[in-house]
Amino acid sequence: MADALVYLYAVTDADAAEPAAPGGVDDAPVRRVVAGALAAVVSSVDAVRFGEEALQRSLEDLQWLERAARAHHEVVAAAAESGPVAPVRLATVYHDDQSVRALLHERAADFRAALDRVRGRVEWGVKAFAAPTADDTADAGAAPGSGDGSARPGTSYLLRRRAERDRAGTRLEAATAAAEALHRELTDLAVANRRYEPQDPRLSGHREPMVLNAAYLVDEVGGDALRELVATRADGPLQLELTGPWAPYSFAALEDS
């Protein structure tokens, strides 16, 4: 296919079943390119839309990015149903099947090591935010001068604001310490861990600052222990969000890359 490029989603064992994915990026059918003991999960995509210039532009288009990210994720999730999977970073594109086969041959040992590392394991995400307290909501509704019947309403307002700031600072310190402690406990349960940058409040959907954004690789059976640990911390200084199980996106890096 001279007018097509090859979009790469993931690398799996060659003997894994064909992924039952409905359609990949740009609604392209999903297929496999097999070389030796490895298989690449790919789609043929339009050479213009996935050429360097157009792809660069498209990645800046939030709606395109979201569609592509979700399609990529669906394919990776389908591939993960039938065995270990090494997800490839979004927007990795080759000229043809021959280049993909060459990649699988050249990096065969690295891919096999990566697949062995994640075999029988899944990734869980844990995000922690400073927990909002009851006085946050109470104070937010209080107008200047209202409340305690002080003779100097303006002063009392300023004092209250300062106290609020102090409490927020103390709470953030407590939440950060609790998040570090939780991270150490989760790390003990996990085979590997990876921390991401805290998400911006505009993206996280939480007003409270994020104090932990991490991924943990655990044996499939170890997921229960991780979930239980997170559940026992749900009433403390942290508000917690558990995501997963994910395909091992955060742990499939090739050794020498």
Place this chain on the structure above:
Amino acid sequence: MTLAADREVALVDLLDRLLAGGVVISGDITISLADVDLVHVSLRALISSVSTLVEP
């Protein structure tokens, strides 16, 4: 505590993994890392106008 299984995967969690995780191999079509970083910048700029990105 919220379980991901209860709802759609949040785009921002997905992008953490798809743009900063995953196997990094240089394809034939090269998109430089600097350009991928730009995605985050434009995401932040766009967020105010795209209310659907952050789930309710």
